[in-house]
């Protein structure tokens with residue numbers, strides 16, 4: 074995938090990086106990027122929220138990191154957490170090829186360890202937008218952890234990938250029944266397939 078980006082995308086042009094990855098995943102080898110269809114929904118939410126601070130859980134190869142960072146205002150900050158050092162190394166190069174390294178802080182480690190350190194390590198008060206796309210059984214515990222750490226403010230947006238496939242039943246049940254969130258489901262398809270999947274957008278009500 075990285076070779077495809079370096080071969081087919083233009084340095085400093087995020088859209089060409091996104092296009093190169095989507096082409097690679099459609100023509101050569103499926104990969105678990107959020108993809109072009111759900112990616113358009115992600116883009117519209119990022120544009121609507123126009124966030125100054127963004128947290129991404131699950132960088133993988135940096136596809137959604139590039140999509141999000143390319144839409145951020147100049148002073149905005151995107152922190153992305155990745156557990157697997159091999160993925161982190163690839164993502165770092167993909168983000169650099171897109172010319173977005175100044176907007177992105179890629180942190181290697183587990184969300185559960187880093188979420189409690191966000192304030193002290195990165196001077197973050199609260200996140201305007203959180204994109205959840207990591208281990209599906211971590212969505213709920215990490216959401217509760219963000220609440221406990223005071224990282225969400227009235228109006229913070231959580232956007233969760235794969236709420237249908239592979240599915241995050243405990244997270245959906247919690248977020249849709251909690252009086253502290255207002256949720257909306259964006260029906261779509263699993264990246265590069267015809268299988269149903271979707272994004273759940275939830276506003277924290279404080």
Ligand SMILES: O=C(NC/C=C/[C@H]1O[C@@H](Sc2ccncc2)[C@H](O)[C@@H]1O)c1cc([N+](=O)[O-])cc(O)c1O
Nearest residue numbers: 105131133154155156157160183184206207208235
């Ligand atoms: O499993 C999926 N995603 C898990 C993603 C996990 C990513 O996040 C970290 S884990 C971590 C842990 C803690 N903190 C940070 C990162 C992994 O190293 C990986 O980079 C998935 C699967 C399918 N699918 O069709 O099977 C489709 C998708 O869109 C998916 O996102």
Ligand SMILES: [Mg+2]
Nearest residue numbers: 107206234235
């Ligand atoms: Mg996903």
